[in-house]
Amino acid sequence: MSNTLLIILLAFAAAALIAFVMFSRRRTPSTTAPQENLPPAPVAEQLIPLGQRRIVNESEHQIPRRHLDDNAMKVVYRLQDAGFEGYLVGGCIRDLLLGHTPKDFDIATSAHPEEAEELFRRGRLIGRRFKLLHVRFGREVIEVATFRASHDQEETTQDQARTAATGMILRDNVYGTIEEDALRRDFTINALYYDVRDHTVLDFANGYPDLKQRQLRMIGDARERYREDPVRMLRAARFAAKLGFEVEPGTAAPIRELAALLGNVSPARLFDEVLKLLQSGHGEASYRQLQRFGLFAFLFPQTDAALEHDEYPVETLLINALCNTDRRLSQGKSVTPAFLFAALLWYPLQLRIKQLEQISDLPPIPLLHEAANQVLAEQVRSTAIPRRFSTPVREIWELQLRLPRRQGKKADQLMEHPRFRAAYDLLVLRENSGEPLQGLSQWWTDYQSSNPMTRRDMVPADQDDKPRRKRRRRPRNRPTQDSRPSNE
Template identity: 40%
Template sequence: MAKKDPQNQSDPIIISSDAHHVSTEDISELALKVIKRLREAEFDAYLVGGGVRDLLLGKKPKDFDVRGHHKDADDEAAVHGVVRDGMIVRDNVYGTMCEDAWRRDFTVNALYFCPQKNTLLDYTGGFSDLQSRILRMIGDPEQRYMEDPVRMLRAARFAAKLDFTLHPETEAPLTKLATRLNAVPPARLFEEVLKLFLSGHAEKTFEFLLRYQLFEPLFPYTYPFLQDPSSVAYQLVLKGLRNTDARVAAGKPVTPAFLFAVMLWPAMQDFAAKHQHKGMNEMHAYQVSATEIFTLQAGAVSVPKRFSIQAKEIWLLQPKLTHRIRKRVFPLLENPRFRAAYDFMLLRAEAGESDLQALCEWWTAIQEQPKPVQLAMVQELQPHHGRKRRPRKPRHRKTSTH
């Protein structure tokens, strides 16, 4: 369905209550209070954006956008507020509701709901797209992607989150314009990466990003290792994201540190192998490579130091878990990063890294045993790691000649 130009569509389609199932009972009390106050101040007040979209899809919104336009003011006077987590954030906006609608990104995010009349206002055809489960960019997609390349990531994220099909015109420019993400500030892309992968739809989002070549600008040093879906690197990322989705669904915490540890492990491991080939010992190779990969990654997505440090700690515990030195076992179990490092090793084994299954079983078992059994298990290990040192030859003192 062709969309009208916003200048020629000042009047919205009004969708009555018998055509939708949104009820004020599904709207937060705080959002309704904000609307009531705006009404008392002579504003026409509406809910708009993702909150309305989610209500129409039978989902529980995390926040509500509230827009008010003063009845007696000219078309330039309006207020816009966001009700989120019990807080109200308000700022001034300008323009008519029609102009506000056409400034938004996708048609399904540009629907307005009036709680008093229980009606929807649709300026862009979003209600029809929502019913057809189509994600359509408002305006000319190529132009809007060029204006802000992050919109391409939003397209992938919403398509995955909502399980919608990208409209052909919305989909067509993605691959061609993917490299424009290289011009986005790395700090901004960090926030976008968290939205992409820590919101509960990471696995499907990952598939969208690969399909439209949007992954490589975000993780340029990981991408070369993901060409074969059966490879250990690909499976590590896929299973890591799948586990993240499961944790989000179960209400468990997820951390950017673990996400970046998973995403950058294939490149870090490759760097470390090259250093070891040149004669560097394993731990030193890990330390150097961890610093190298985060330094390089900062050119694409800038990871705050507090998260990169945690990811490095997860990596640097991997050799210690692998070698199981007798005197290190109990300090490792008490290490604050042990649980994350242990989970990471389980993930590596699940992805197909060789010779890790027995080690995972041992570390799982020792956590479940009482202290006497733990001590017995530890005593069975070798006391040291690496080659045994040759005994020194006895040193003979030179006899004094005077």
């Protein structure tokens, strides 16, 4: 009897142990579970004073270690082995927390740029306004930045920091601590640091709760931060479009008022920002954010002015071009800024041609060239267009005049042009946007997919294809014996 009772008690104990283990597994989150499965805690309970350290453990943030870049980890470990602090920081951590694949990995360190450069044989210092170290691993570049601090420090020298009368920072090489560095960053969701030693995320600006709430918030006074760097207004539009986040009211409010400060930014830098906005796979959403905040007019003033002309489907073509670019990028296809600028400036070009027609009697092609020169010259005052892109833009525009001329062998010759495909794509977008082209784009679509025999029937014969009569040359009047010059 005692043996039977003992067996029953052991069975109950085993069942209780199994139930406890199963309950514990359900309570313990997996380190590889998707972030979306974690219900966010109320934001009010998570807010901390700016500059205070919040530590988010791996069991909570659940960033899989296998998603960390090996080369970036090598750089961090090298910095730490040399006695410096080193963290993965910024957009890469933000994207990992959102379940996205980071485009690149950045590192923040306590080492000054010159100190960090000595540690890496493949490192190179770049920048004057903002010194950075680039460490190259084949085609991959890891960017290393020193912790920055506020310009208000008494020991700050003119060489370390310089600010324009508008408040724009011209030089930012004031170094500080990780806490100071976090508060010098733009948005709270970009002020998150990953510590590779214990795999925790450090948050000094309430970026983690803002990320949970899908909210874009500027660190500090938004008006002052935009004056320091007007490009932050473009970044606000870009992150709102890319991430689908809502811009916090205090962050959004000053943008329209301060949008004109973009005029103080170099056109070369704005060209890079335009590519990030419109050629990163979220161009259509970025355009709508730019219009929402009144920023588009300072990037493409001629296109913005053309929107007022009802005779052209300006915005329809613009949105179709951006959607086409987004679709190509989602399919892994290549895109070129030349096509984007050709589409964005196509109707400003048409308006300029009309103006020149009233004061000039140039033929169509020379007239287009002159209008193109003027439109591009005006555009580069806002955003630079490198020559390697401006030349193809001109060729794409010129082909728009040549594509209707399909007689004889001209169609086949046009198809051999290096810009034909881009010009054809623009032609299709123009007609799909409502421009009356009498089915020209469909003709070219059919022509490309037809065999040589069918193509021959699709084009009318050109007089140039008919055999020409050979013109008889008149014999030269050879000098007679008497008329030849004498050597005597």
